[in-house]
Amino acid sequence: MFHTRPLVVEKSAIEPCSACAARPYSVCSAIDDKDLSRLAALAQIITPAAGRSFIEEGDPAEHFFNITGGTAKLFKLLPDGRRQITGFAGVGHFLGLAVSTTYAFGAEAIEPMRVCRFSRPRLRSLLEDFPALERRLLEVASNELVMAQEQMLLLGRKTARERVASFLIARADGQTPRPAYCTHVSRPSAVWLPMTRSDIADYLGLTIETVSRTFTRLRSERLIETPSPSEVVIRDHAGLERLATGME
Amino acid sequence: MFHTRPLVVEKSAIEPCSACAARPYSVCSAIDDKDLSRLAALAQIITPAAGRSFIEEGDPAEHFFNITGGTAKLFKLLPDGRRQITGFAGVGHFLGLAVSTTYAFGAEAIEPMRVCRFSRPRLRSLLEDFPALERRLLEVASNELVMAQEQMLLLGRKTARERVASFLIARADGQTPRPAYCTHVSRPSAVWLPMTRSDIADYLGLTIETVSRTFTRLRSERLIETPSPSEVVIRDHAGLERLATGME
DNA sequence: CGTGCTTTTGAAAATCATCAAGTATAGTGG
DNA sequence: CCACTATACTTGATGATTTTCAAAAGCACG
Numbered sequence: 212m213f214h215t216r217p218l219v220v221e222k223s224a225i226e227p228c229s230a231c232a233a234r235p236y237s238v239c240s241a242i243d244d245k246d247l248s249r250l251a252a253l254a255q256i257i258t259p260a261a262g263r264s265f266i267e268e269g270d271p272a273e274h275f276f277n278i279t280g281g282t283a284k285l286f287k288l289l290p291d292g293r294r295q296i297t298g299f300a301g302v303g304h305f306l307g308l309a310v311s312t313t314y315a316f317g318a319e320a321i322e323p324m325r326v327c328r329f330s331r332p333r334l335r336s337l338l339e340d341f342p343a344l345e346r347r348l349l350e351v352a353s354n355e356l357v358m359a360q361e362q363m364l365l366l367g368r369k370t371a372r373e374r375v376a377s378f379l380i381a382r383a384d385g386q387t388p389r390p391a392y393c394t395h396v397s398r399p400s401a402v403w404l405p406m407t408r409s410d411i412a413d414y415l416g417l418t419i420e421t422v423s424r425t426f427t428r429l430r431s432e433r434l435i436e437t438p439s440p441s442e443v444v445i446r447d448h449a450g451l452e453r454l455a456t457g458m459e
Numbered sequence: 460m461f462h463t464r465p466l467v468v469e470k471s472a473i474e475p476c477s478a479c480a481a482r483p484y485s486v487c488s489a490i491d492d493k494d495l496s497r498l499a500a501l502a503q504i505i506t507p508a509a510g511r512s513f514i515e516e517g518d519p520a521e522h523f524f525n526i527t528g529g530t531a532k533l534f535k536l537l538p539d540g541r542r543q544i545t546g547f548a549g550v551g552h553f554l555g556l557a558v559s560t561t562y563a564f565g566a567e568a569i570e571p572m573r574v575c576r577f578s579r580p581r582l583r584s585l586l587e588d589f590p591a592l593e594r595r596l597l598e599v600a601s602n603e604l605v606m607a608q609e610q611m612l613l614l615g616r617k618t619a620r621e622r623v624a625s626f627l628i629a630r631a632d633g634q635t636p637r638p639a640y641c642t643h644v645s646r647p648s649a650v651w652l653p654m655t656r657s658d659i660a661d662y663l664g665l666t667i668e669t670v671s672r673t674f675t676r677l678r679s680e681r682l683i684e685t686p687s688p689s690e691v692v693i694r695d696h697a698g699l700e701r702l703a704t705g706m707e
Numbered sequence: 708c709g710t711g712c713t714t715t716t717g718a719a720a721a722t723c724a725t726c727a728a729g730t731a732t733a734g735t736g737g
Numbered sequence: 738c739c740a741c742t743a744t745a746c747t748t749g750a751t752g753a754t755t756t757t758c759a760a761a762a763g764c765a766c767g
Contacts, residue, residue, distance in 0.1 A: 287612045289705035295612040308601045315605045352600035353556040357563045359607035364535045364543040366614035367664030416615030457537035
C-alpha cells in the first residue's frame with residue numbers, strides 16, 4: 212500500500228553515524244569512529260511509514276539497507292497471493308545481502324521505520340577497504356542461516372501449537388535477554404507483537420484462524436495471558452519452552 | 460549408524476588441492492595456485508561411508524568442511540525424533556559456517572563421500588590473510604540464505620504436489636544447467652535421486668507415504684516417469700515448473 | 708455513531724498423516 | 738544359483754489436524 216508516495220530521503224550528514232542508536236547492534240560497529248564519515252557519506256535515510264513497502268521482490272537490487280528504527284516484515288509471494296514471511300527485521304538488521312541482481316524477497320514496514328540505505332556498488336568499494344565490515348557481514352549471514360534452519364524445522368515438522376509457542380519464546384528471548392542462570396525459572400514476561408495475526412500466520416505457515424485459536428488455547432491452559440491482541444504475557448516460560456521444543 | 464567406527468583421516472598432501480576436482484565449485488577457487496600449499500597444510504581428508512554421520516548437531520564446532528565427493532544430508536532433530544532435512548550438500552559445498560561454538564545441524568553421508576576438513580581456529584587465521592576467501596564465503600552464505608528463504612516458502616505455503624514438483628525441478632536444474640533460451644521447451648530430462656523417500660519426505664515436510672503417492676500421481680498425469688525409485692525422468696518440464704511455482 | 712478492519716469463534720470440508728498390509732529390491736548365506 | 742531376510746517403496750483405509758467458509762464481536766477512526 213502507499214506504493215505511489217515517494218519515500219522521504221534525507222542526507223545522513225544531518226545526524227551523524229557516531230550518534231546512531233542502532234550502531235552497537237548493526238554491522239556499522241565494525242567501522243572505527245574515524246572512518247565513520249566515509250560511511251555516512253554513502254548513506255541515505257529513508258523513513259517508511261507503517262504498511263509501506265521499501266523492497267519489492269524481483270526488483271533490481273540497487274541498495275543495501277540497515278534498519279535503525281522500527282520493524283519490517285520480509286516475505287516471498289506465490290503468483291496466487293499465498294505469502295510466506297521469512298522473518299521480521301528490527302533495529303540493527305542488515306538487508307539485501309543477496310549476490311543476485313534482484314531482491315529475493317520483499318520488505319514492508321509494520322511500524323514507522325528509519326532505514327539507512329547504501330547504494331550497492333558504493334558499499335562494495337567500501338568493503339574492499341574495510342575487511343572488518345566484510346567479516347561482520349559474514350557473521351550476520353551465518354547467524355541468519357542458523358535461524359533459517361530453525362525456521363525450516365518449525366515449518367516442516369512442528370504442530371500449530373509448537374509453532375506459536377516457538378514464536379512467543381523467540382520473541383520473549385529476543386526482546387528481554389536475561390542471564391543463563393535464570394532461564395529455567397518460570398516467571399511472567401511481557402511480549403510485544405507489532406505484527407498482525409495475519410503476519411504471524413504467514414510467518415508460521417498457518418492461517419489467521421489457527422493462530423487465533425492457538426492463542427486462545429494457550430490462554431485457557433494458563434501458559435499465556437493476552438491483555439490485548441498485540442500484547443502477550445508469558446505466565447509459564449518453562450512450560451511454553453518445552454512445548455516449543457517439542458518436549459510435550 | 461556406524462557411529463563407533465572411526466573416520467579414516469589422511470594427510471591431504473597425498474593429493475594436492477591443485478588437482479582437486481571440486482576446486483572450481485568450491486570456496487577454494489578464491490585462493491591462488493601459489494597459496495594452495497598453505498591451504499593444503501590445514502586440510503585433512505575424511506571419507507565417510509554412506510549412512511555415516513560426520514557432524515552431530517550440538518557437538519562443539521571444531522571444524523569446517525568442504526565436500527569434494529558424494530552427497531550429504533543436513534538435518535535438525537526434535538527430541539521425539541521428528542527430523543527436518545534442511546538441505547542436501549554435494550560437491551563444492553561448504554559446511555560449518557555458524558558463528559556458534561556448536562554445530563546447529565547434523566550431517567550424514569547418503570553416498571560414499573570425500574570431505575576436506577579444516578580446524579576452525581586455523582582456517583580463521585587463514586581468513587585473515589586471504590580476504591578473497593572471506594568474500595567468497597560471504598557469497599556462499601548469501602546464496603544459501605536465498606535458498607533457505609525459498610525453502611521456507613515451500614514448507615510454509617506449498618501443497619504436497621507443489622513441494623515434490625519444486626524438489627524435482629530444483630534437482631533437474633541443479634544437475635543439468637542449460638542455456639536460458641531453451642528453458643521453456645518441454646523435453647525429458649533425467650534426475651538422479653541418491654536419497655531415500657524418507658529423506659525426501661523429511662526435506663519437504665511430508666511423510667514417506669505422501670511423497671510416494673505424489674510421485675504416483677505425477678506419473679499418472681504424464682508429468683514424470685520413474686524408471687526406478689531413485690531415477691525420475693521429467694516429461695513435461697514446463698508443466699512441472701508451473702506446478703512448482705504455484706501457477707496451477 | 709457508523710464504517711472498516713482485525714480478531715475471535717463455530718461448523719464443515721479437505722489435505723495430509725497414521726495405521727496397516729502387500730510388493731519390490733538388494734544383500735546374505737546356504 | 739536360489740531361498741531367505743531386511744529394507745525400501747507402494748497402495749489402501751481410516752482418522753486427525755488444519756483449512757476453508759461463515760458470521761459475530763471487538764476496536765480504531767473519522
